[in-house]
Amino acid sequence: MDFSFLRGYYVYFFTGTANTVILALFTVFLGVIIGTFIALMKISRNKVLSFIATAYVEFIRGTPLMVQLFIIYYGIPLPVPDVTILGMDMSRFIPGVMALSINSGAYVAEIIRAGIQAIDRGQMEAARSLGLTHSMAMRYIILPQALRNILPALGNEFVVVIKESSIVSIVGIADLMFNTNVVRGALYKPMEPLMVAALIYFILTFTLSKLLGKAERRMRSDD
Amino acid sequence: MIEVRGLHKHFGKLHVLKGIDASIQKGEVVVVIGPSGSGKSTFLRCLNLLEQPTEGEIIFEGINITSKENNINLYRQKMGMVFQQFNLFPHLTVMGNITLAPMKLKNLSKEEAEEKALNLLRRIGLEDKATSYPSQLSGGQKQRIAIVRALAMSPDVMLFDEPTSALDPEMVGEVLDVMKELADDGMTMVVVTHEMGFAREVGSRVLFMDDGKILEEAKPAELFNNPKHPRTKEFLAKVL
Numbered sequence: 001m002d003f004s005f006l007r008g009y010y011v012y013f014f015t016g017t018a019n020t021v022i023l024a025l026f027t028v029f030l031g032v033i034i035g036t037f038i039a040l041m042k043i044s045r046n047k048v049l050s051f052i053a054t055a056y057v058e059f060i061r062g063t064p065l066m067v068q069l070f071i072i073y074y075g076i077p078l079p080v081p082d083v084t085i086l087g088m089d090m091s092r093f094i095p096g097v098m099a100l101s102i103n104s105g106a107y108v109a110e111i112i113r114a115g116i117q118a119i120d121r122g123q124m125e126a127a128r129s130l131g132l133t134h135s136m137a138m139r140y141i142i143l144p145q146a147l148r149n150i151l152p153a154l155g156n157e158f159v160v161v162i163k164e165s166s167i168v169s170i171v172g173i174a175d176l177m178f179n180t181n182v183v184r185g186a187l188y189k190p191m192e193p194l195m196v197a198a199l200i201y202f203i204l205t206f207t208l209s210k211l212l213g214k215a216e217r218r219m220r221s222d223d
Numbered sequence: 224m225i226e227v228r229g230l231h232k233h234f235g236k237l238h239v240l241k242g243i244d245a246s247i248q249k250g251e252v253v254v255v256i257g258p259s260g261s262g263k264s265t266f267l268r269c270l271n272l273l274e275q276p277t278e279g280e281i282i283f284e285g286i287n288i289t290s291k292e293n294n295i296n297l298y299r300q301k302m303g304m305v306f307q308q309f310n311l312f313p314h315l316t317v318m319g320n321i322t323l324a325p326m327k328l329k330n331l332s333k334e335e336a337e338e339k340a341l342n343l344l345r346r347i348g349l350e351d352k353a354t355s356y357p358s359q360l361s362g363g364q365k366q367r368i369a370i371v372r373a374l375a376m377s378p379d380v381m382l383f384d385e386p387t388s389a390l391d392p393e394m395v396g397e398v399l400d401v402m403k404e405l406a407d408d409g410m411t412m413v414v415v416t417h418e419m420g421f422a423r424e425v426g427s428r429v430l431f432m433d434d435g436k437i438l439e440e441a442k443p444a445e446l447f448n449n450p451k452h453p454r455t456k457e458f459l460a461k462v463l
């Protein structure tokens with residue numbers, strides 16, 4: 001094993017990691033917005049909305065992320081600007097983030113729905129028996145409690161997105177995986193660059209889950 | 224104060240309430256007894272429409288609350304309810320539990336709501352628990368707080384759904400004492416319970432329910448000492 005190549009190529013890993021983190025942040029942010037809407041649609045009493053939301057979740061979870069990415073990147077001609085921001089080609093980055101967040105949104109929707117439905121029925125009944133409307137009960141009683149179930153699971157989703165985002169390298173987004181392949185090709189050495197990439201991914205996800213665990217414990221001790 | 228006319232409730236194919244007529248007068252303590260599965264909790268939960276009746280009418284203070292035109296949220300403010308499982312809000316302090324509804328629905332200021340809450344807490348001797356969370360309280364304390372939470376809306380009637388059934392035996396007394404005090408103050412109450420002692424001592428009228436119907440109703444002394452219906456006799460023989 002010889003890691004001396006890092007002296008010349010560390011920049012590739014550095015920018016790749018930065019891009020992966022940026023990609024994941026955008027994905028989680030948009031995924032949460034999409035997921036919230038889908039979850040609310042799914043639990044709504046409107047049958048049409050609930051059907052659309054269910055179909056969305058089932059379709060996204062039942063098809064590979066790579067197929068979804070290709071459909072959006074190759075299948076749908078998006079009017080994205082051909083500009084480069086922070087070293088990333090927007091015509092690739094935007095479809096990449098879209099595919100990832102549409103995918104993540106389905107999983108987030110299930111996290112949020114489960115978080116809301118895990119709250120005991122008695123909570124809604126007690127709130128309504130006092131005369132609160134359904135939406136007041138949701139806002140003051142159900143959602144604050146659901147948030148405690150949702151936040152830790154959302155953190156895990158962030159970890160998943162960091163790992164799954166590596167797939168966008170196949171449409172040429174310069175994330176950690178893509179740049180690792182660049183280094184691998186330049187060196188004609190597969191093992192060492194891949195090990196570096198694996199280590200970086202691991203450090204990212206491991207640190208994140210440790211931080212989340214800490215935040216979760218602190219939240220628990222609040223009650 | 225409450226008139227129930229021809230009340231039926233189906234849960235899918237299950238016919239739980241099979242035609243109930245009842246009336247509750249102001250200041251009365253009506254105790255509903257009967258075997259489990261007789262529909263007594265469902266009957267109580269229909270009174271404030273936590274269960275939507277399949278058929279029949281509930282008239283509360285002269286208003287047909289089963290009619291879609293009337294906003295049930297307004298009438299629920301006047302009907303306090305206490306649940307078997309307490310259902311305190313675990314993310315709020317005792318004070319938060321009690322003041323939420325008065326502040327949101329009656330536009331009381333925080334100070335007014337808290338002052339009222341403290342007065343109520345003092346009556347049940349739990350003013351030192353105002354800043355505690357429900358998880359830090361015993362079952363009996365939780366249920367007394369739940370009663371106070373309902374009282375904070377100054378309801379005209381209080382509905383109790385087996386308020387002592389989830390309690391350890393040594394805590395039943397403290398909850399019944401609070402309910403008794405409430406009855407002595409003239410509160411109109413409908414109580415579903417298995418506490419025959421309470422029914423006998425505090426009740427102004429006892430309803431015996433079985434299989435979705437009210438089979439017998441009478442003053443407690445009469446119903447307990449001289450039951451008429453064979454099912455009532457059988458039931459009382461088992462529980463007394």
